[in-house]
Amino acid sequence: MxxxxxxxxxxxxxxxxxxxxxxxxxxxxxxxxxxxxxxxxxxxxxxxxxxxxxxxxxxxTKGLLGYDDRQAVNRDLARIAADRGPWHEALDREGYAVLAADEAVMQEIREAGHLLFGQNCAACHGIHATGNAGFPNLAAGALNWGDSFEAMQETIRVGVNSVHPETRTAQMPAFGRDGILSRGEVDAVVAYVHDLGRDGIAAANLAHPDGAETFSAQCSACHGEDARGDTEIGAPNLTDTTWLYGGDLQTIFKTVWYGRQGQMPNWEARLGARNVKLMAAYLADIRARTP
Known part of the structure; x- marks a missing residue:
């Protein structure tokens, strides 16, 4: 071509x-x-x-308009702070009962709390606060350290087995691994605990007398003679249907044999007092609205 x-x-x-x-x-x-x-x-x-x-x-070069991103951001932050001012003041000043009675304030708490929870807590507890294996359901059911607004606020503030100087501290001993109980005693108390929530303490005592005896000697100091736990020391209620790690025989055996030491970070330094209270109010509201 x-x-x-x-x-x-x-x-x-x-x-x-x-x-x-x-x-x-x-x-x-x-x-x-x-x-x-x-x-x-x-x-x-x-x-x-x-x-x-x-x-x-x-x-x-500043440009003929003199626009400054930093000034624009500061103006936006100031506007947001002004918008949040009234309900922030209420959050700082009032107890949960007063906050819960103010629907406008609670709507703000729900929106801000959902975002805060998603950023900081959802990785362990799930986006809807319903928990995962080893991480408690915060939306419903019993909580080891108590489910009142004040108890949840304190747990969020100091954490559990955390580095905070006032942290809540709790540990389930490794009864089998450390030789505190024999294999037979562990099996007996596991069967007893398994039936507590299903059949009640009286039936479990009758069905597993050896387990009941071992429980009274080794476990009641924390969980109570009635096995209903103690929120002051974070010992869970073993007579209900709420299980942190699982209520099947194998999981209970693992818990008794190897022990447990759950951990929760303290959020006081990261979130500040206001947001700790906001988180507690958010969770209290979820629990109040969960059937």
């Missing part, structure tokens, strides 16, 4: 390239492309003149 041959259909010159009988035409760049290039260049120049754009060592 000759260079500079003119295509008889379009009238464009060819480039001299040909593939399988298909000839490449030397078509001009569409005028619309030039239009867009000119417009883009013009917009860039206008933006450069009006807005901060060009670095100049330790400073930059």
């Amino acid at each position: 000759a260079l500079g041959e003119r295509d008889p259909v379009t009238g464009y010159l060819t480039t001299g390239h040909e593939w399988n009988g298909i000839k490449e035409l030397n078509t001009p760049v569409p005028r619309i492309v030039y239009v867009f290039l000119i417009l883009t260049t013009a917009v860039g120049l206008i933006y450069w003149l009006l807005m901060p754009a060009l670095p100049l060592g330790t400073t930059y």
Whole structure:
């Protein structure tokens, strides 16, 4: 194919390239492309003149409009703080009973609390606060350290087995691994505890007398003679249907044999007193609205 041959259909010159009988035409760049290039260049120049754009060592061109992102962010933060002021003041000042009676304040707490919980707590407790294996259901059921607003606020503040100097501290001994109980005694108390929540303490005493005896000697100091636990020391109620790690025989055996030492971070330093209270109010509201 000759260079500079003119295509008889379009009238464009060819480039001299040909593939399988298909000839490449030397078509001009569409005028619309030039239009867009000119417009883009013009917009860039206008933006450069009006807005901060060009670095100049330790400073930059301020632009004819004098726009400053930092000032804009500060204005937005000030506006948000002003909008939140009334309910923040109520949150700082009032107890949960007063907060719960104010629907406008509670709506703010629900929205802010949902975001705060999702950012900090959902990884362990789930986005709906319903818990996971080893992490308690905060939306319903008993909590080891108590489920009152005040108890939850304190748990969130200091954590459990955390580095906070006032942390809540609890540990389930490894009765089997550390040789505190024999294998037979562990099996007996596991069967006894398994039936406590299902059949009640009286039936469990009758069905598993050896387990009941071992429980009284080794476990009642924390869980109580009636096995209903003690929220002052974080010992769970073993007579209900709420299980942190699981209520099947295998899981109870693992708990008794190897022990447990759950851990929860303290949130006082990270969140601050206001947000700790906000989180407790958010969870208290969820629990109040959960059937």
